[in-house]
Each structure stands twice: as structure tokens, then as C-alpha cells.
Amino acid sequence: MQLTRVFTWTGILSIGGGRAAFFYEALVVRRRWLRTEEFVQDYTLAQLLPGPNVSNLAITLGHRLRGLPGAGWALLAVIVPGLAVLLVLATIYFGRGLAPATVSLMHGMSAAVVGLLLVTSIRLMRPVLVNARAVVIAVGTFAAVGPLRLNTALVLLAGAALSVWLHRPGPRA
């Protein structure tokens, strides 16, 4: 099944954090299975629901593309390969430790991931931040969770409630 293959590859290739960037590249930029707006909806839903983001994102994307089976396969595809690799690494780590060269390699890779995430965030924001209201909410959320280090769950609840109120539909015509 093509969906499982794509999710497995994206899961395997998306090393170093910032997996959403890799999914965006694979599903929206390269294959055009989704529009950016749809990806943003699934990404936001995955963030708001409890649970690790990457598995939630895989589930919401898989569900949108292929329904319940899509969600199940997407979840397995992102978890199982990583679990296998991590178990091997854990065995080595607790056995004899890691070489310093591995650490340099990891530093270089995580730096690149920050760059990738930056570009992806900018691409995702373009269709979302279309008016002053959306910009203010996004900047406020960023400032509260990022530099101010407020509790993420609380910011999320307050920000979501405020934003829904600001976006409430007008009275029926």
C-alpha cells in the first residue's frame, strides 16, 4: 500500500527532531496529496490533542487520506522502525557507550533540522496568517510558550478559547 510506504519512509528519514517538516515535504510539496491548509488543520489538531505530536500527526494525516485503516498504518509506520533502531542503540549505549564522533555528527544534524523547521514554518504560516487577528494570536502563542516559558497546556487552552471566541461565526443571515 502506497500510503504505508510513504509514511514509513518519511518516519525513517525524518531523523533529528522536527518531523512535521519532513511530512510536509513528503505529502504536500512532493506528492500534492494535501493542500497546505489541510496540513495546517491536521497539524493543529495533532498539537491540541494529548499525546506525542508525531504519532498524532501521522494519525490525523493517515485518517484524512485513507480513513481508519490509514490512521492505524500511519501510526505503526512512524513508531515501529524507530523503536527497533532505538532498542539496538540502547543496547550498545548500556553495553559500551558511544564514540565522540557520533556526538559531532548528531550536533551537525540537529542544527540542520532547525533550519528545515524554520523554512517549513514559514511555508505553513503563509496561508494562515492572512489578517491581523491571526497574526496577533500566533505571535502571542509563540511569545508565551517560547521566550516566556509559560505552561504549554495552559497557554493552549487559553489561546484556543480566546481565538475561537474571536473567530465565532456571526448571527445567521
Add this chain to the structure above:
Amino acid sequence: MAWTFLWLSLLCVGGGVGVIPEMQRQVVLNHQWVTAREFVDGYTLAQLTPGPNMLIAAFVGYRAHGVPGALLATVAMFLPTSVVTVVVADRWQRWRGHRWAAAVERALAPVGMGLMAAGVYTLAQSALHDTLTAALALIAALALAVRWGPPMLVVVVAGLAGWLLGA
């Protein structure tokens, strides 16, 4: 242990990074399944490996109870919240046409984008610790922006550069 990771998975709202301090408190101080040093190394390994960073649960579970511990911790971390997500995603598809649902989607997208930016910020703080790593991040961003190659290739090349230049 299953309860601990289930509790931690519920706290993973809007970016796993936020749950790390609480996880450290639970697995290092309360239960002493791993040492503080092992926890930091485990998180780095989980970042390096494919799949979610929260697979660090498997690393901790492995140290505490071997392979069965790793599997148990993983299931506790991912299964319950995944079921919730599937159910909500399923319902949401049906509600989507409703005017309030459309308003909620429009309302939540900027919140999600703010969180994403905060995630980049947090990751940048831990990953960019000198001029070299900052330069690598900038070059990687440019490479992706001009579609020089697939993201994975960019990351591997940056890794090799970090290794050669001693990042």
C-alpha cells in the same frame, strides 16, 4: 511504569519538549530507572533515531526492565492517546461542514502556528550552541528554500560537516 508513561503522554500537549522536565522528574528522581546523564543521552539518541522523540520512553523502559519494559513503556506512551486522536479525527471529519467547526478550524490554525514557532525557538536554543551550528542551520534553511535536495540529504550533509568540523 505503565501508569507513569500514560500520565506523561497525557501531558504531551503542543510539543513533546514541554513534557521533558516532568519526565525527568518522574524517571530520574521518583523512580530512579535511569540516571540524569543517561536521561540526557537517551533524549539525544531518541532525536537521532527515526520516529517520535517520545520513544525515549522505550529507552528508559529498556534500562529498567529490558525489552519487555521497553515495549510496555512504548505502548503506554502511544496507544491510549492514539485511540483518542483516532476517535476525534473520525468525528471531526463528520462535523467539518458545520459553521462552528469551520470557525474553530480557522481559529485554531494561528494557535498551532504560534506553537510551531515556539518549538523551533526551543529546539534552536538547545541545538545552536556556537557559530558553527548556527551557520549550519542557516545553510540548511537556504538549501531547502531553493529546493537544492530532499530534506534528508540536507540533514546528512550537515551531519558530515559537523563531524568534519568538530561541532
